[in-house]
Amino acid sequence: MATYEPLILAFCCHYCAYAAADLAGSMRLQYPNNVRVLKLPCTGKLEVNFILAAFERGVDGVFVAGCLEGGCHYMEGNLRARRRVERAKVLLSEIGLEPERLEMFNLSSAQGPRFAEIVTEMTTRLAELGPSPFRPARGAEEGVREMTKQAEAHLTDEAHGCVAA
Amino acid sequence: MIVANRKNVQEIRDMIKGHKRVLLVGCGTCVTVCLAGGERETGILGSALRMSLKLIGRGEVVVDECTIERQCDDAFFDAIGSHGAEYDAICSFGCGVGVQALAERFPNTAVYPGLNTQFMGLLESQGVWAEKCAGCGNCRLGEFAGICPITRCAKHLFNGPCGGSREGKCEVREDLDCAWQLIYDRAKNIGSLDKLEEIALPNDWSTALDGGPRKVVREDQCIAGLGPKA
């Protein structure tokens, strides 16, 4: 499929990966533009259902990027996220979808180049795996937008609390 | 509480794949606490099942989710109300009691279990639950320093330990503490070692499951004239 460009959803921690993505931008680093970033106050906020919801909406791959191990602002949010990613991978195999479509990374806010590298790495991997069998006819973009909106509403909803920027 | 864990996605998919509209019903009580069948877990399985069905070419099967307060009490099924009739199958993410309660409430709908109900147990540490009671109907914890030999001794011994107790561990499984070591240690701590000198009598199993399903009746609470259901 010559025209296939994988769509990737990245769950990024506000304190590290999100800032690293910002830095990659201000450093004018080149990386594939097919990643959509969803900011979390901490990757510990991530639940397995967020990941499955993304795949169900047809994204080709998902990565979760949290602080370096030992560097989480909430002590162990990134370690919990890693275990949830592992659990989601088990579920993906049971579903029949390649678990390699999902990965967890750790980086600091100073690692702009690493962010660009991760996006490139995931894009290459997903190009090899091919498009997700759940891609809707109209493309997964809309699903990602809808999910991002929902997540933002969820995070700013007082009942669920949100981290002070 | 009742402890359960989820079934494999493919197992559930194969149970429901012949249906057109399936409602997954989560339970907000025990199985929410043991992270098997609450709102979040039911949502996860819903997503997983929809994707899995699509991959075997059964993407047209509608899989919806809802979670009610409790499945072991008919009153809470009112929350599902008439929606239940819109589905030709229900998959319960409650314990085995919940599955059967749904089957009673929806007599013309296929009902399936989404979980494997394991036991009555206790949270041991985060993410770990341990079996504590087998519901024998005649609790004898008073004789055994508060540790149940029926549930926790691999051989269900009333007069233990057996010869296989080694440094506090059970010979049947090395990850298992010997229940009789625990009983002895606790009896010693609470000064009731003398109780262990007596031979414990065999259990009266007529109060347990052997005679068919049991019923607990509180006559004073039964609605006059109705009595207990036959």
Ligand code: SF4
């Ligand atoms: S003696 Fe019977 S009721 Fe008591 S804890 Fe053991 S199994 Fe449960």
Ligand code: SF4
């Ligand atoms: S070693 Fe202890 S727990 Fe295991 S069977 Fe013997 S008495 Fe029971």
